[in-house]
Amino acid sequence: MTFGKKLWMTLFIFIVISVGAAFGLAYLLYEKLYVESIKTELAEAAGNLANDYEGGDLDSAFVDQVNWFSEKSPFEAFAVHNPRELAACIPYEADYETLIGPEERAQLLENKMIEETGYSERFDRQIISVIYPLLDEKQLNGIIYLYVPLERIDELVSSLVMFWAAGAVLLMALLLYGGLKWTDYVIKPLENMKNAAVRLSKGDYKARVPADSEDEFGQLARTFNEMADAIEQEDEQRKTFIATVSHELRTPLSYIKGYSEAAINGIGNQKKQLSIIHREAIRMERLVNDLLELIRLDSGKMNMEKTFIPLADLVYRTVDIFRLKHDHFQLDVDEETIVNGDEGRLSQVMTNILDNAVRYSKKKTPIYITLKREKNMIKWIVRDTGAGMPENEIPKITNQFYRINKARTRHDGGSGLGLSIVKQIVERHDGKLMIESEAGVGTTVTVILPALIEGGEEK
Structure with a gap:
């Protein structure tokens, strides 16, 4: 997988995580803000109604008061004498033992409220309810039951769906545009350096990369160009060195060749000719020795016995x-x-x-x-x-x-x-x-x- 594909994969994963996090946050807010606030309001309403209970058997006036509250509030509320009557009143399927078992009855006798959640097919939604005890000297004389169907999260945000959709499209467009720019910003310098490196490997020592930015890519580009400068300079020195060595050797060799041919053919002063040949041979020997010594020094292979x-x-x-x-x-x-x-x-x-x-x-x-x-x-x-x-x-x-x-x-x-x-x-x-x-x-x-x-x- 190329580096560009890896960047795009990273961007895609980032988008998926961002969208998932947005939905997760929406459900979290739904649970924490909406559902919890409903539970709190139900509990407060049940407590306020229970405060009007003065003890004894439930009279019709108290039941009417609860019914009146049910008509005026967003909650359904009713009061019953016997908790067993509750199973017939709730808006979803449940028997008495499921609603109020031994543990729940013990809670009611301790004047503790019970919270229940169930699914109602009639309302096609979750139902939150509270059961509040009506006690008279630790005797359970009745209960108040309040419930409310919860709004679904899609219903709560239905008016915002279009805005969310438009925002999502805009966000995706911005992310894609930013991703293209970011990918180009990251890939282009590396692509330039790769192409320049290929040119260098093929002997084009003029290859350079743009180094306009001040970030790490700019620093890397400048370092690359400095390396290319050094390679080019080294190549120029190598060419100059070879050309100079060839020139330095050509002169004594031409002397040796010319005067040796003259000596062989008996032309001129042979003693002088041999002297010149000897001098030029010494010069070649000195040049070769100096070259070998310089190479050893350059390569670091010359040992220094200090x-x-x-x-x-x-x-x-x-x-x-x-x-x-x-x-x-x-x-x-x-x-x-x-x-x-x-x-x-x-x-x-x-x-x-x-x-x-x-x-x-x-x-x-x-x-x-x-x-x-x-x-x-x-x-x-x-x-x-x-x-x-x-x-x-x-x-x-x-x-x-x-x-x-x-x-x-x-x-x-x-x-x-x-x-x-x-x-x-x-x-x-x-x-x-x-x-x-x-x-x-x-x-x-x-x-x-x-x-x-x-x-x-x-x-």
Whole structure:
């Protein structure tokens, strides 16, 4: 059963329950208001008539008074000397023993009124009656009997039937109209999301749903659209990634193919050709390694073997690697800094950042390296006075394959993945990578890592 059918079934059940409750309420009011009020009036009338009884045998004057009351009131009333005469007076079939048995006679002798209800074929309706005792010194000298045929509920509301019918039709129309609107309101957003989800599953990442309302459906639609945006962005990144990888591999492959064919055919300087082939092979190897590392980081499958590391020693070792390329480093290192991290990965972070600083700095210009602790953080800062970059390029610099100067970077052997890998490694250490730069002035890269407090726990 579809959700729409379930809603309609719910609406139908609601209507049935509402109508049933209305009839139930009508009968309840009939019993509680009309029938109970009749019983009360009968009892009061019988009591008032009994108050005029002065004792002794019933005289004709008292009987006439009861008969006069019967003619003037809506109730039928009469008084009898012997309770056995009652069976002949009542308007429905009943014998004396049924009306007044031992239990009822005991009630009458205690001056208690008896209520009786029976069906009269002559009146074709229920009859309510009361039997009131006439006592003289605890001797039952007679009874007063009052009865009234009850109006049927259909007779009571006959004048209102048309209004009830019109109201019922109007109510049904309103419920159906409201049900259609409500069903459309509930089903349409879900139908839109279902259709959009089908389009997404078939590769249409532009699929979106209207999100105009502020209720739960609107929130669900906005969440769906955010998910679709993320999927579309992921798809665009995937396409860009594949296209970029293809482009990055095509260039060294074309070099290798071209120069290997020239070497095979004995054309040109074979030593230079083999050197270029070797260089391009190294570049391809580096690119493939970086891609594999990036994939492992993205998938969370790269394990971080964290230990307590004196970060100053790692800084010194990394700087020593680059002294052959650049001999002007100025270090300000706090040798007491210790972090909980993966030594190999943090070494990779420092190597990549220093490699960029050396690559884009002139030989004799200083590169400033600072390692310090500030409260619960350790900051490793590398500042160069090299080429720098425009401010609008900074947010993009950690994107995969992003290059500011593509020609120079490719010549230098960069894959465009280094800072993307660095960022992920730092974040896997619960740290933060910050880059500040200005074209022609230089670049400052700051790696912030959690510091350790006493006892070897991270702050």
